Every structure is written in structure tokens, then in C-alpha cells.
Amino acid sequence: MTDTTALAESRATTVRFARLSQRGLLLGLSASRVACIAAAALLATVSVFLAGPTGFLATAPLWGGLVALAFVRKGGRVLVELLPTAAHFVVRGVLRQDRFRVQAGRPRPAGTMALPGDGAALRFLVDDVTGAAIVHDPHEGSLTVVAHVDHSAYILLSPEEQRRRVTGWSRVLAGLAASGQCIRAQALETVCPDSGEGVVGWWRQARAEATSDGVAWATEQYDALLDTYAPSAATHRSLIAIAVAGPSGALGSLRGARGVKEVDRLRQEMSTLESSLRAADLRLVGWLSEDDLANLVRVAYDPTAPGSVPRQLDSAGPVALDEHWNWVRHDSGYSAVLWISEWPRTDVGADFLHTIVFQPNVIRSLSITATPLSPRQAIRDIRRAKVEHVTDAAQRARIGAIADLADAAELDDVLDRERALLAGHADLKFTGLITLTAATIEDLQDAVAQVERAAIQCGCETRRLQGQQARAFTAAALPLARPVH
Template identity: 35%
Template structure:
């Protein structure tokens, strides 16, 4: 039996006219307007005098910088300059919140409410700004790498049914699947040694202590979390018991679907578990037995153009710009979640209603057809990449008509290191691992703080 494979769609790069975005068309239109006014006003002399302006507009509209057009860079640079000017690139908070039932995180606007849900056996995180209620489950599976082809296909199909079920629950806003890889594979043995044999009275004991310390740093500890964000009940300032019970019912259905896919839900995180998970998002290099339970966040954070600092740890976050363009099996992400240092791989899935998805597909197809007609009118050859994007749209529409759901996926990868030099090494390593996984990574710039929080915080916050 052949191994089951999957084909990912391409990143859509369509524009409003000949592949150009509205911003590019505006700049080129501005350049043509300047040329027209200059020629009508002073002929060739006016054209020469106005050359710096219309040339600048033309170059800005046609030339890309770092894989982005100038109009695409404008909001990124504008937000970054505004943040630097107003001091929002640095944030601080108290070491532990004195108010029970609240979570104050540097870099996250507002105060998050933490509500205990007895029916769920864990806590719910209420975000009033986003109008969502989030619960986090710790899960584990038996793995898929060493399974035979039939078992791999069965597990992949079961996971597909989980994703399909998410599209049929309108209460679910977003789901985040988060895998954290960090040092600490021998954490239990190391902690037991510290508690029972802290004093090394012999050479053998000292040698064993050194081996445990070395093993702690050289072996990887993996944690898998699934965060589910559901819509907050409208018109309620506080989450009532009945509303929490209804949300728990939705989350229980998600847990049943995960169990059916051979993914065991160990627990829904309680208060201490949530605090520990949040702190590890900021300080993934800290040993789990060295993190106080009440400490939910570092004292402060500082954002730079292409990196983020939290306490004593430096982070860099990447966006998965392109998934594999060729057919791959279910284990294609293995290089990214292997023993490659401290990193977090986060997949955010947002269900798209079928009507909205069909409307987007048909609008995109109409834009492609109009663009194709314009190309034929001027004699321009169609790019093969555009043909592939149209084929992806046809495939998506056929799947929706057949009754399948549509999900908007975002992949984020965050790497961490104790200093800048080792962060650079970690970035080179993750880029090499992404190439092995046939994924194209783009390092975020001007958005490192928001990117790292979306990638590493198990709160299903999503990205913009």
C-alpha cells in the first residue's frame, strides 16, 4: 500500500492589475500623473525637472525590497517607528499578580481573566478585548514516524476528521497546536538527585551529578499543547456558571475528537499549569523545576527590529510563508520538531464559514480572469505560478462543494537562545531544518514581539 501524501496550496500573490497591488497601482498612477502634468506644463523641460519625483514613484511601485513591495513595507515600518517613538517596544509587569483570577503579561494589552471551570477540570482564559474564552489541553500521542504506511494513513485521516469537525462548530474561533522543544529530557531524574543526593560525598556521586546535568541540557523535552478559543457569550461582563458549562461542553467535544484521533488529552491546564506554560513561553531555557509556580511572566521585555528579549533569553520568530509545493507525507515537519535546540512550532487554524470561503474563492477567480484578459490585451505571457494559484482555487471550491470545511492556517516558528551569538546559530539551524522540511521561512521584522507571543503563548491569539 502506498503511503498517503498531501498537497498544499500556494501562497496567493494576486493583485488588482497585472499582478500589482492597489498600493503599487497608486504609485505608478501617481508617477504617470506627474509626467502628464509636467509635459503639458513645460514640455521636455518640465519632464526633466520632475524626473526625480516620477522616477521615485515608479521605482517605489515596481521594485521590491527584501521580498516585499514598498507599499507592503509602509505599515510595518510605520508601526515600528510609532512603537519606538512611544516607547511601546519595551514593557514590564510585576513578577506575580496580586489579584487572583487575573493574568497580566508584558506585550499583551489589557488584563486576562482566569476562571476556574469545575466541569472542565481546568481554567478558562477570558480575553475581553478579543471576545474569546480559551482553554489549553496538554496532549500526547504514540507518534507516527515509525508506523507503517497503513497506520500513518489512518492517523492522518483521523486528524483530518478533527479539523473537519472544527469547521462544523460555529462557537470555535481558533485552534492552536503548539509543540515546544527545550532542554530538560532528564528533568525528573535531575530533580530527584537534587532532593535526595544533593551532597556528592564520593567521586562516583560527583560524576553522576555531572552526567545528570549534561544529560539535562543535551536531551530534549517536548510538550504538546492544544489551545481552543471559543466565542465569549455576548452581553456578559462576567462569565457565569451556565456559560462556562456550555463552553466546557464544546471543549469536551474537541477532546473526544482528539481521543478518536489517538491523541490522548492528559489534562486541561489548571491555574499553576497555565502559569508554568506561560512562563515557559517567555523563558523556555529555564528548567521546569526552577520556575516558581506563581511566576507567570518575566519582569520585562524589549523588542528589537528582528529579535525579542525576555529577561535573560533572546528570541527570533519566523513565519511559514510557503508550505511544501510537492506532495509530502504526514511526517514532513519532523526536522523542525527534532533536537535542534530550544524552539516552538505553532500551527494556528481558523475555521472559515463555507459561504465566506466560497465568496472569497469566486472573488479571487473573477480577479484572475480580469487580470488574464488584461494580459492578453497587451500581449503579456501568463506566469505558470498564476496558473497554479487558479488550480488551487478550483480544488478548494470543489472540496467545499463536496462538503469539506475550509481552514485558514498560519505557521509560526520561534527559536530561543541565551545570547545574541547563540541566537544567530539557532536561526541558521532552524532555517536549515525548514529547508529539509521543504518549508520557506520568513523572519519577522518590526513584529517580533507580536510574532513571538502568537507563536509561544498557548492562548490561540492568532496573528494579523
């Protein structure tokens, strides 16, 4: 007899992620760590030759500090690699660039988005043809539009249908990468706790009719279900933002002949994405207008603000924002951004993030940014990784160090990536960020701990970003397909 359950599970789509590369300049150590170790060795050697043991002990705090910088970790990062971020954070604090306040007497110029930090350079315009809000980054030279997508519950589908949906979504990403125009794509899933009044109100209207049909037992079960789960209801919204190459410079550059051509090219990408989404059984609700995008931005910075009030993008930004080392304070909330530093290392289903997405009673957003790499750039990265692996293996053999399985696993990941590239598949670099928001700093710490435990259940490792929370919040909480550094 055939085990249908095992057969269905075997047909379910599984994925495996590559490990985070740990290659470096020497024996897996980065250039900055090697420089610290070399400086410490040089300082200790010179002190011994000049002053003997006394000089060695006298300079111990100096060379010992350098060694500590090379090996001591904080927040998952080595101290010497954290120094540039810490220095930048301190400089911004001295210059008061870690604070943002709206100046009522000095309104922002028309067409700006009134965002803090590097988002202050963003401009926008409304497409006359599609009505979509187009975000222009004059520094990067990119144009971004956002699509609101609706879809059925993936986890309730059959294994065959799940596999078909995953294949369809992979074709969407492959199409964006193959066009050569898309420089970045962002899938953003926002989750906000809901009072449950909508579903409760619907059931109250339908309950009388269901009771009259003689299904009292079913109505009792629905009543018990709503009493249990309605308080923990949540509103989910799926957004896809695509950024394509556009003109650099001021917003006026979009009004010229070249700007009109770039906008036409953007419309072609939008049309292609619409077709790909239909083929993947994803329903395009619509391209976000200025009012829709403004509401998303406002609610991200002020979770207590109503989400259905007509707004404009030039006034949707935060009223006040204070950046701290590992969290940010904005309007009526506190937020922290977590980076998914390691994806699952074993075969997992395509719904492996289910525990994070459906974590109850937490205001959060899950952002996955895909950056297409050109074939030439991908081949160059693969060759560099292979050379680093061979060099590292030779150095380990020279000094008699034992090679571990992690090195072999990284090499296998590089070779799998090369095989996929030679087979004609697109090469994309994925970055996952989780934004958590709470009303108080204590609630935020609880939410961070809760989501970190959920990430462990998903097979992921997360790190709380340090010294760059404001920039990460703009990239992770807003559907703007911003670059992540």
C-alpha cells in the same frame, strides 16, 4: 514479485498545499503598488508638460522613489506594503510602547495575565468543574482552554497506521469546524534542549539487570548510543488550544447568567474534543490548570526558569521586554518569529515538518493555527479569487502579456478548494509560525539560519517577521490561540 517497499510507500498518506495567492488589483499588483505606479506616472507626465526634460530630471527623485516603493523588496515584502507596519512600529517606539517593565509598586488587578502589548487585555478564571484555566479575551469575545496531548512517535508507525492517524486528526479538525462554536484552534509543539539526565538515569538503573541477563552486547550499544545522543536530547510537549465564541466586556460578564451559559458551552466543546482525540489515538493528559499554564508562560519568557514551580497567571508574564525590528528581548532570552510563507508545492508525507521539529540544540516552538471559515465566507472568498483570476487573465491578454504556469496552478488550487467545499469538507485557513529563542543575539542568528535551512529541506519557505515581533511572539510561543495578523 510485488515490491512491498513501493507498495507501502504508495499507501503512505501524502498531502499537497495550495500556493500563496499572488492576485492583486491589476496584473498581480496590489492596490497600494498600483497607486504608487500611477502617482509616479502622473508626476512624471506633469513635470514633462510643465518644465520639459529639466522638470522631468528635477522630479526624478520623487517619481523614482515612488517606483522604488512599488518594486523594491525587503524581507520578502514590497516596501509600499511594508510602510504601514513600519509606521506603526515607529509610532509605538516614539510612545515607548515597544518596552514593557513590571512595576513592583503597582501590582496588576486580580484575574489579569500580566502580558505586554495586546495581551494585556487578557483575563483568566479557573473552571470549578474541570479545573482548567480559561483565558478570556474581552475585545474579541472569546474563551480559550489548552489541552496537553500525548502521542506515540508518528515516524515509527507503519504506513497504514500513519494513514489512520492522519485521518483521525483530520476528523478532529473537521469536528471543531463543524460545531460552529470554535473560532480558532492552535497546535503548539514546544521543544526545549534537555540534559538527558532522565534517560541516562533510567538506563543506569536498568543496565545492571540487562547485564545479568547475558545481553552485554546490547548494553554496550546502548552505552554508545547515549554517549552520542544524550547531550543533544530535547523535551517535546504537544498542546492544543481552542478558542470559542464568548462574551465580550469585562471579566465580570462571565459571572452573570450569560457568562455561565458560555462556560457550559465551552465545556461541551471540551468534551467533544476529548472524544475526538480518543478516536484519533491521541491521549489527553489533561486540561492545563492555572499552575500549568503559568509555568508555560514563564518558561516562554524566561527559558532559564524552572518549569515545575507553583505559579499564578497574574505574575507569570515577563519582567522586562524590549521589541526590536526583527527580534525581541525578554527576561533571559532573545527570540525571533518566522512565518511559514509557503508550504510544500509538491506531494509530501504528513511528517514533512520532521526536520524542523527535531532540529537539535535549538529552543523553539512550532505553532500551526487553524481558523475555520463558514461555508458562506468560504464561497465568497472562492468567488472573489476566481473573479480576480479571470480579470487578471483578460488584462494580460489585452496587453499581450504571456500567461505563466503559476497562474494556472493558483486557479487549480482555487477549484480544488471549491470541490472540497461542495463535497462537504470544512474549510480552514492555516498559519504556521516558528519561534526561536537563544541566550544571546549571536546564538539567535545562528538558530534562525539553522532553522531556515531545515525549512528548505522540508520544502517550506520562511520569512522573518518585521516590525511585529512582540505580537507574533505572543501568538506563536504561547498556547493562547491568539489571532495572527
